[in-house]
Amino acid sequence: MDFVFKALGVLRERPLCDRCLGRFFARLGYGWSNLDRGSAIKRVIVMYYHWRVKSGDRGALEEFLSVAPNIGVEASGLYRLLTGGDLGARPCSICGGVLESFLDKVAGDVAGLLRVYGVRRFIIGVKPSGDILGVEEEIASKHSLDGWESIKNEIKREVGKRVESLGFTADFTSPEAMVIIGFPGGGLEIIVNSLILAGRYWKRGRLVSQAYWPSFEGAKYYSIEEALTPLLRIAEGESIVFHAAGREDVDARMLGTGRPVLVEVKAPRVRELEFSEVERAVQEASKGLVAFKFEGYANRSMVKVYKEEATVKSKVYKALIAVRGGIEEGELARLEEALRGAAITQRTPLRILRRKKDITRAKKVYEVKCRILGGPLIECLIKASGGLYVKELISGDNGRTRPSFTEILGREASCLELDVLLVTPIS
Ligand SMILES: [Zn+2]
Structure with a gap:
């Protein structure tokens, strides 16, 4: 019974409520609360003194009277029996009895x-x-x-x-x-914790950026982030953070299958959303420029996956291209053949060299299908690995992307319009 004497040692020094005493013996017994433990130990201690008093132990009464106020209610009955008075219990020295x-x-x-x-x-x-x-x-x-x-x-x-x-x-x-x-x-x-929605977005117009694009006159372009303002309102959140699997250029549309995205609403007050209501509100707010389809809720752990560009396995683009001096069917077939399964070596494009490190990437073109529109214009479907800069695949970027449309044709080719049709994430 050593632990009972240890408990008594503590109670001699200071008052403890049942719970605060029981906590020191939390691993003894099973299926009880600390309140039960503290109360049980105190009852045993009271019985121990009562037994000694009854056995004629002269010191026992005095000891009991001094420790009883620290024990509290469990000691009050015996205290009254032995003294005829009421016990003045002391408040717990850890929790104050509250x-x-x-x-x-x-x-x-x-x-x-x-x-x-x-x-x-x-x-x-x-x-x-x-x-x-x-x-x-x-x-x-x-x-x-x-x-x-x-x-x-x-x-x-x-x-x-x-x-x-x-x-x-x-x-x-x-x-x-x-x-x-x-x-x-x-x-x-x-x-x-944030509410994270998984879904896809479509960008049906050009000159729409993915994230808010600040300038001195306010936002430089309408952004997908801005189109999501109704979501912030409906979820009563503080802010929105956008985690997309890659992004298209400001002047490229996102059509076809849409782009996978996670939308994080910080500190929301509403956690159960009617997705169709949010989708409708985004559509209306953006006047049809931006569309969303939400598929469910996601975990924090998925955010990292979406942020890595490498998570996009392949993309299909539609490009409107001008070729200096026009182009003939035979050349088109040669272009398609040269690019089928082609390994592309691409240095960071000149246009983004200010923002990104100058490195060389190895990318791949899977397939190209083109048709002549008339004059210098052709339209091409291009299937390529994620992260390939398509505008530079077409122009050659002063020899920084090889091979390129320009290099294969031997004449300057440039991309006038670009749409993303299909984003295939690695699953
Ligand atoms: Zn306490």
Whole structure:
């Protein structure tokens, strides 16, 4: 029964409520709360003194009377029996005697806060004030107690259980929000995780940028990000972050299958969205320039996958091309043949050299299909690996992309319009 005497040693020094005493013996017994443990130990201690008093142990009464105020309610019956008076119990020296009522009250507050943010899956964090944790450490080390639990842990678990009983789910792997509880003050702080929507977008007009493009006169182009403003309003979020699998140039449209994208809404208050409502609102706000199709919700871990350009296996483009001096059918066949399965060596294009490092990339063209439109104009479908700069594949970029339309034809070719028709992500 060593552990009972250790508990008695602690109680001789300071008052502890049932829960705060029980926490020091949290690994003993199974399926009990620390409240049960603390109360059980105290009852055994009271019985131990009663037994000694009955056996005629003269010192026992005096010892009992001095420790009883630190034990509290469990000692009050015997105290009255032995003295005829009421026990003046002292408040717990760790929690001030408020822990029990705190747990019940704060659980209701947490649930209310979760409701405001439309959160169902939560985790709890705890910030004890002052030196509560230090006091616990000191008691444990002075009395050589191991297997104890900190008040922080207990509040987390107990509040978590109570909040779950109010219809929420504790989720340690992918919570929608974390609520941090101040003890004993009861102040709450909530960290709401982003809502991440997976879908695709289409850009039906030119001169639309993917992200907001600042200039001194405001946004330089209308952007896909701006088209998503209705989503921000509907989800009642703070901001939107856009994670697309690659991007097309400002002057290129995104047609065909659309481009896979993750849209992150930060700190939303609404987490269950009617996708069709959002899609309709985006369509209206952008006057049909931008369209979205949302397919579901995604995890944070998927964001990284979308950000890497290499996640795009291949793309199909449609290009309107001008060839100096026009072009004949025979040359077109030669061009298609030369580019079928061609390995392309591409240095960073001159037009973006200011923003990106000058490196050489090895890319691939799978297939090219062209038709003559008349005059110098041809229209080509180009299937190529992700990350290939198509405008430079056509122009040659002063020899920085090889081979190129210009090089194969022996005449200057340039891209007038570019559309992306198909983006195939690596799955
Ligand atoms: Zn306490």
